[in-house]
Amino acid sequence: MPQVAVQAARVHREAAQRQAVDKRMTAEAAVRLIKDGDHVAIGGTLYSRTPMALVFALLRQGTGHLTLSRPLACYEVELFLSVGALDTIVTSWVGIGLPWGLAPIFRHYVERGEASYEEWSHLAMGLRYKAGAMGVPFLPSLTMLGSDLAAAVELQTVTCPYTGQKLAAMPALNPDVALIHAHRADMFGNVQVDGYPHMDADIARAARAVIVSAEQIVSSEHIAASPAKTLLPYFAVDAVVEAPHGAYPHECYGLYTADVAHFDAYVRAVKATGPQAGRRYVADNVTSRADFAEFVAAAGPARLAALAAEARELMPR
């Protein structure tokens, strides 16, 4: 049965620091918050606003026995699997997208029983994070009832005390650490995003610790000029990392679209040699690079400019 630790998360949150201090640090320093065996929730979804600079720093750090959760998981989980760092994936879907087919590394480990995939519905993931963020042990819902999906994760039901109706009881998910990528933040950790917010606010507020990477570090006056865009207040954030193109090769709304050519090359390699290609990808793009900026720069200015132009073209006008 799913473990619910909302009370422990509350005790932890009450005791945590809430100072408005300069929280800027490198990605490498920030991910030291993450220990072997931790549950790390990765913000964004699929290939949108994934905190790739933080994900790469975590891969570089070599932390093991991780549980990773996400609304929809992309190839980043395959990288952790291929280097043997990932025990359990908690999500509703794993892949890149239909044109790229099934995820071979994910299949390799899960079909052999070497990693487990705890599958929930998309809304269930959202309500699990939301319950965690609300400080309640579960949220009632009408989804997932009657399915084998519910049976496989031992989802429990409750009876409504007012109507007698049967409801799914979505268990709170309180990750140890949340990784979030945002458009901008100030040095204290006031965080803003543009466009769709995915599940990031709930993921962050459910977690015990929150690491935010931002395309740009801005002044607190800049944040206060458009407070409705603020996703998280400084006291809900533990570390702030400046990471231009920090979601690349995934998209960041309004700034750059996803680099599908990068996905194509990855999938070609993985289809040919499986987990070996995942390890090769990590060696070439993560461990052999000085930092994330060097990985981004390797894409070349022309490609980055094209992705930025496409994002501008798709913005509302």
Next chain:
Amino acid sequence: MSAVTPDELMAITASRLLCDHKVVFAGVGMPLLASAVARHLHAPHLSIALEGGIIGTSPLPGRLPISTNEMRAAYGAQLLTDITDIFLYAQRGYFDYGFLGAAQVDQYGNINTSVIGSIERPRVRLPGSGGANDIISLCNEVLIVTQHEPRRFVDRVDFITSPGYLSGGSSRAGAGLRQGRLGAVVTDLALLDFEPASRRMRLRAVQAGVAVEQVCAQTGFELLVSDEVEELAPPSAQELAIYRLLRDGRAAAPAAGNAPARARR
């Protein structure tokens, strides 16, 4: 105009089921394409919602999104919200249609997108539910679109990722799913629905030139057949032209009479 492909046939057949002034919660791929075709033809006020937290998308021809969570999916949207919130619109009853594809579907409309084999030790681990379980559980009426092959139309799915009518009769409601019904299954051979008492899949109409026997032979379970099986009209030149324009971004043939829906705002 070139020969009609199975994808074109399915998308166009499905698009005709979507009425004007309704809201459809669509997945990417064929469901989105079919919804966009409907908007450009008979249902200009159809609102398309996507899992990514997007309401009112109006994707650019030739630039259809691959994911429900990307900028192409948000193009022309009237509202962007978070993912959990968009599913709560479905739970509240705002979404008239839920629109899904299916790797494997059984006689009660249960869908499997999780595993081939057992969940503990799968032969093939598929990507998973995504929002499919939520869409089929929460939308007012669900449409399923998939190619008609015996390996897809199975007696019982290996695993119920997304619940249709479960084991038939009143079992869906008994599991707590009082809301939502399965409206239709659209394939390249036929249009099917579910018989109201047993909730078993039933042949309603065949695609133009397809025989009833052919549909039954391509179905891996005993299919109920309605008393009067209609024949569907083949895709019109206009439907094909709009479909191909949306898919490819260039006009395959002149599409007379209908301005793109976006221009009407």
